[in-house]
Amino acid sequence: MSVTPRSSPAEIKAAYRRALLRAHPDKNLASAALLVDIASIQEAYRVLSTPALRAQHDARKCEPATPRPAQVISLEDFQEHAELDCWSHSCRCGGVYKINGEEMENGQHLVPCTSCSEIIWVGYELAED
Known part of the structure; x- marks a missing residue:
């Protein structure tokens, strides 16, 4: 219709x-x-x-649509920056995906590239205290 x-x-x-x-x-x-x-x-x-x-x-x-991630990437594939409490991963455009500890504590998995419009889903599990 x-x-x-x-x-x-x-x-x-x-x-x-x-x-x-x-x-x-x-x-x-x-x-x-x-x-x-x-x-x-x-x-x-x-x-x-x-x-x-x-x-x-x-x-x-x-309602705003949830963006569809281009790919799923494990946190193990990210580079850790312990001094900054963040992790980064290179995008194919030359930009970077960044996620920090606070974002992970809040359950954020969708991470945008700092340069292009691509979004990925970062796979991780929080460690029990």
Whole structure:
């Protein structure tokens, strides 16, 4: 379905019906090859036509997405800088990934490069005291 956040209930219903017609194998033989899941169209209509469910859906869409790490790297592959309580690892762009003890204590695993937009997931386990 193709609707905007400001679509009225009538516009949502019209888009739902158009989507069903496009996906129905008796109405459009070409759609049979697409294997469109009519149940997913019905679920989308149910969510968008129910004010409470639509509000939840809209709230989830506005949440910032968690960045997807480019790769997983073990802390063992990082260079330790004991005097600074941090670890570093070279990025392929020439920049550096840096993580310190405080960040690890706070459970941070996603670490951005200091030079490019790439992010990695650093694997480590905190030692028991």
